[in-house]
Amino acid sequence: xxxxxxxVQGLGLGVISPKLVFPEGWNFAWVKPTEIDGxxxxxxxxxxxxxxxxQRLVLCWYQDSEMTFGSEFNYLMRLRERQILGGRTDGAVxxxxxxxxxxxxxxxxxxxxxxxxxxxxxQLVQHVAY
Numbered sequence: 001x002x003x004x005x006x007x008v009q010g011l012g013l014g015v016i017s018p019k020l021v022f023p024e025g026w027n028f029a030w031v032k033p034t035e036i037d038g039x040x041x042x043x044x045x046x047x048x049x050x051x052x053x054x055q056r057l058v059l060c061w062y063q064d065s066e067m068t069f070g071s072e073f074n075y076l077m078r079l080r081e082r083q084i085l086g087g088r089t090d091g092a093v094x095x096x097x098x099x100x101x102x103x104x105x106x107x108x109x110x111x112x113x114x115x116x117x118x119x120x121x122x123q124l125v126q127h128v129a130y
Contacts, residue, residue: 026051033070034059038118040125043070046110055100059113063092063128092128096120 029048036042036059044061061068062075064082069075075091082088096117100109 023051026056028058029055035070036114036117038121040068040121042117042121043068044117045070048106049097056097057100057106057109057113058095058097059117060093060095063094063124065091065128092124094124 026049029050032046034044034046036044042061044059047058047060049056049058061070062072063069064075064078067078069078079091096113098109098113098116100106
């Protein structure tokens, strides 16, 4: 199971927490902060989601130009600062989701998502940065 789904949601000041956006019947079990090394360090969160016996690992972060935020509060403060100083409130929530196979452990799945995010990030910055 090597499928990953990427959702990039454009935002203004109406930030929707990834913890609140799930398909019906899915819930999050835990959330843990992380930093992923690459060209730039991605500040993000791991989130384990479950529906019955199915599990998915989610990697999500808030993207503002070339900055990343794992903390919703810090991201909102940055948006307010940008709004006051330059009138800009654009940004994105990046969510990468992959299923956890029956014989996979969390570390294997995290490594898969880290690798994917490291490849995705430079392309994402080209589209979000101004």
